[in-house]
Amino acid sequence: xxxxxxRRTLYxxxxxxxxxLFSFAxxxxxxxNYVSRMKxxxxxxxxxxxxxxxxxxxxxxxxxxxxxxxxxxxxRGNFGISFATGLPVFYTLFMGDRLLWTLIISLxxxxxxxxxxxxIGIYSATHQYKLSDHTFTxxxxxxxxxxxxxxxxxxxxxxxxxxxxxxxxLGVGGLFDNRFIGTPWTLAKVGNLLWHIWxxxxxxxxxxxxxxxxxxxxxxxxxxxxxxxxxxxxxGLTEHVVVxxxxxxxAINPLVSMLGMSLPGLVSGSLVAAIILNLPTVERAFWTALxxxxxxxxxxxxxxxxxxxxxxxxxxxxxxxxxxxxxxYD
Amino acid sequence: xxxxxxxxxxxxxxxxxxVTVVGQGYTKEPADAKIITLGVAGTAYASxxxxxxxxxxxxxxxxxxxxxxxxxxxxxxxxxxxxxxxRGLTTLNPITLAIEPELAKSWDVSKDGLTIxxxxxxxxxxxxxxxxxxxxVIFTYxxxxxxxxxxxxxxxxxxxxxxxxxxxxxxxxxxxxxxxxVVFRPILASLAANILPKHALAQDVHKLNPKxxxxxxNTTWGLSxxxxxxxxxxxxxxxxxTPDQNIVMVRNPYYYHYDSNGTQLPxxxxxxxxxxxxxxxxxxxxxxxxxxxxxxxxxxxxxxxxQAARKHYNVLVKPDVPNYGxxxxxxxxxxxxxxxxxxxxxxxFRNLAFRKAIAYSIDKQTIIKNLFNGLGVPQWxxxxxxxxxxxxxxxxxxxxxxxxAVIFPYxxxxxxxxxxxxxxVDTNGDGWRDYKDGKTVEITLTTNSGNTLxxxxxxxxxxxxxxxxxxxxxxxxxxxxxxxxxxxxxxEMILLGLTGGPEPNNGANVYRSSGGLHFWHYSGKTxxxxxxKQVDQLLKEGVSTLDNNKAFAIYKKYQLLLxxxxxxxxxxxxxxxxxxxxxxxxxAGVSSPVxxxxxxxxxxxxxxxx
Numbered sequence: 001x002x003x004x005x006x007r008r009t010l011y012x013x014x015x016x017x018x019x020x021l022f023s024f025a026x027x028x029x030x031x032x033n034y035v036s037r038m039k040x041x042x043x044x045x046x047x048x049x050x051x052x053x054x055x056x057x058x059x060x061x062x063x064x065x066x067x068x069x070x071x072x073x074x075x076r077g078n079f080g081i082s083f084a085t086g087l088p089v090f091y092t093l094f095m096g097d098r099l100l101w102t103l104i105i106s107l108x109x110x111x112x113x114x115x116x117x118x119x120i121g122i123y124s125a126t127h128q129y130k131l132s133d134h135t136f137t138x139x140x141x142x143x144x145x146x147x148x149x150x151x152x153x154x155x156x157x158x159x160x161x162x163x164x165x166x167x168x169x170l171g172v173g174g175l176f177d178n179r180f181i182g183t184p185w186t187l188a189k190v191g192n193l194l195w196h197i198w199x200x201x202x203x204x205x206x207x208x209x210x211x212x213x214x215x216x217x218x219x220x221x222x223x224x225x226x227x228x229x230x231x232x233x234x235x236g237l238t239e240h241v242v243v244x245x246x247x248x249x250x251a252i253n254p255l256v257s258m259l260g261m262s263l264p265g266l267v268s269g270s271l272v273a274a275i276i277l278n279l280p281t282v283e284r285a286f287w288t289a290l291x292x293x294x295x296x297x298x299x300x301x302x303x304x305x306x307x308x309x310x311x312x313x314x315x316x317x318x319x320x321x322x323x324x325x326x327x328x329y330d
Numbered sequence: 331x332x333x334x335x336x337x338x339x340x341x342x343x344x345x346x347x348x349v350t351v352v353g354q355g356y357t358k359e360p361a362d363a364k365i366i367t368l369g370v371a372g373t374a375y376a377s378x379x380x381x382x383x384x385x386x387x388x389x390x391x392x393x394x395x396x397x398x399x400x401x402x403x404x405x406x407x408x409x410x411x412x413x414x415x416x417r418g419l420t421t422l423n424p425i426t427l428a429i430e431p432e433l434a435k436s437w438d439v440s441k442d443g444l445t446i447x448x449x450x451x452x453x454x455x456x457x458x459x460x461x462x463x464x465x466x467v468i469f470t471y472x473x474x475x476x477x478x479x480x481x482x483x484x485x486x487x488x489x490x491x492x493x494x495x496x497x498x499x500x501x502x503x504x505x506x507x508x509x510x511x512v513v514f515r516p517i518l519a520s521l522a523a524n525i526l527p528k529h530a531l532a533q534d535v536h537k538l539n540p541k542x543x544x545x546x547x548n549t550t551w552g553l554s555x556x557x558x559x560x561x562x563x564x565x566x567x568x569x570x571x572t573p574d575q576n577i578v579m580v581r582n583p584y585y586y587h588y589d590s591n592g593t594q595l596p597x598x599x600x601x602x603x604x605x606x607x608x609x610x611x612x613x614x615x616x617x618x619x620x621x622x623x624x625x626x627x628x629x630x631x632x633x634x635x636x637q638a639a640r641k642h643y644n645v646l647v648k649p650d651v652p653n654y655g656x657x658x659x660x661x662x663x664x665x666x667x668x669x670x671x672x673x674x675x676x677x678x679f680r681n682l683a684f685r686k687a688i689a690y691s692i693d694k695q696t697i698i699k700n701l702f703n704g705l706g707v708p709q710w711x712x713x714x715x716x717x718x719x720x721x722x723x724x725x726x727x728x729x730x731x732x733x734x735a736v737i738f739p740y741x742x743x744x745x746x747x748x749x750x751x752x753x754x755v756d757t758n759g760d761g762w763r764d765y766k767d768g769k770t771v772e773i774t775l776t777t778n779s780g781n782t783l784x785x786x787x788x789x790x791x792x793x794x795x796x797x798x799x800x801x802x803x804x805x806x807x808x809x810x811x812x813x814x815x816x817x818x819x820x821x822e823m824i825l826l827g828l829t830g831g832p833e834p835n836n837g838a839n840v841y842r843s844s845g846g847l848h849f850w851h852y853s854g855k856t857x858x859x860x861x862x863k864q865v866d867q868l869l870k871e872g873v874s875t876l877d878n879n880k881a882f883a884i885y886k887k888y889q890l891l892l893x894x895x896x897x898x899x900x901x902x903x904x905x906x907x908x909x910x911x912x913x914x915x916x917x918a919g920v921s922s923p924v925x926x927x928x929x930x931x932x933x934x935x936x937x938x939x940x
Binding site: 030031032033036037038039040041042043044045046048052055084085086087091095096098153156157159160161164165166167171172173174175176177178181182275276277278279280281284285288293 | 386388393396397402404405481483485486487489548549552553554570572573574575576578602604605606607608610611614615617618619620808809810811813814816817826828829830836837838839840846847
């Protein structure tokens, strides 16, 4: 088990290297660079722009730039400096509590998704083809099909135009009302956070709910059709015990490995919602870097997201093996 | 490990609350305080009112600052904050747009126009209570702006036409002399550049402190600097910054502006900028009462208008006050010159009659009506409508009458006959106009993708040009691709915009035949046309007189010449300046509290809560 974990972790290194090379190459294919935008400013002398390109090393060939970057990481643990802020890339990406907020928002959203999708999946399976099953499925797919940005905007608009929440001193978007930003934690502040975070749960959560719900429904239906469930029923057990004690436990197993797979989604996958709902996430900082073509911040972000993806896959493998005794590490 | 340390460091940064250490303020009004004559008849501020102190004002910005260093900043998200913390020797009056004293209380210009002696305000202090003196001015110019070790855009602004720089010397503690090698009229505007505190920054400059590495100043006052270390002269000082959430600025107790009642400005205790990534959400936040004022788009006006009275806010639309800057279709007269291709197209683009035909085909009224909700003005000059030098005015800063305007009214018949007159006609009956050899004229019109306003303009224009038989194809491309096309002279017709301001010479880099942004005819550098030679001459004359009325006459000639005889850029329309504010904000009705048509900070320091 331990040697398997070590081996898998070591495999990650060449993979990260290859991914970084490809990403760096893709970045070079993007037209222009960090200083391109300044070129259109009439106040700038073109010589200043050239000097800036040299200063940032953007005039060097692609492989040279890549080599300097990798060498910095290996020799000095230096992942580069952000052109825009002049600070180390990870500082620029994680500044503020971005990393913490990203994890809080994602974890609570995931909790919301699972806690609502699993019971609904069970309910749908036990009420197959009834009106309630169709209704849940309909809303599940509605959530999946509405684009996040549109859903988020409509939700905020309803709060403002429909409920006029400003009248009660409540704000929309962001994590807190104006008066709570940067103040010490109090109970009122926590309450305010809850008021601001539920739209994020709803917007981001509903997009993943339909899939999970259908998985649970399908798995449970398969399980309910197995002979051992018939045996349990014929023993005279109540329907409640049959479903929850015998069927659900087995039906939920395959979903466990999905938990690991959803790890990368914790740090990425909610960009659009983060922009509309104005959430301070790592992804938003990454997106800003993409807009600015802040090269090394983009690379730092890619490495970070890749690492999460790889760890997520590893975790999924472990979890799968943990719940399914037929899988061996070798 | 390093990553872990960085993560921990960034978490610590946010959890610790920074409180700016600011001094106690003046015990009495300094003798040299700058008096803002609010409500005083006969002054620029006559229609405004002295206010009362107190309250927190909420504004919004689409992105946060990238650093706190005003000298090395390039982006408005940074300068909107640093601009509130700092002040320059001179400034542009927000109402009249005239240059007026700021940190300098007055100045004398020598007879030859080469030396300006600035008399600085005495007894005023930095936000930490340290006195402001000539040393700060000398430090800012000689050790920062004119120091090659410092990466700053301001150096380009200070550069004189002969490529030299002004020489700034100290006469005494409160007198500074600025000498230029040639007479340069815009120098007073250039000297509005912000002054920085020597006592707080000198140790970070390699030139003054060789112990710090070269280039050290470029990363000084970065976002990792606690706001408590920042020192300024402006109305507000940053007190805390929460990334992606807000910037809190507090009143500078040593601000030297007082109103006519003797009340120290600014009126607001705090000025908070919420960072809101989406303009649509800013609009919702304004409607929800979370923002006190907001710069809005023409398309937001009909959304806000119906609720205005009920929700107690105002939507201010000034149809005759357009934003600064220009939008145009550039016709590349050097297309294929380097590659030896596009001979026919190049000859066509170089024909003035063709460029006039394009100008006649642009339906500015439809563009204004459909894309700007009727809120915009047609544009015809390279100089911004609001500039005192705009040729539509009668005199320097006079009323806009458009008496001499060179306007090409929308007239497709005239455009078609102009094309006929130069032999561009449909010879083979396929509906498209052809060159003399029978080959169809094909033109690509480009703009940056994602800008819906520009894409809409391109669609209207290409549609009209196709109506007169020109086979124009519209293809939007990424902004940077477009910039590459401009600089490599590979684009055909490009629709884009440039920023502008009151000073016409700021466009010199664009309109001078050797200018770095003269992208529609780069070959003008070695082989200028007669019109370009005249334009170059007028630009030179415009800066070498200190008499604004003389300069106006020169720039008027320059604008009429470009609009009627050059047409390298065919101008489109300019959206009106619109903003919304709540009734409770006093003094907001004359000028915007949050931004001006030039996108600079608004008149926040003289607004108040009623």
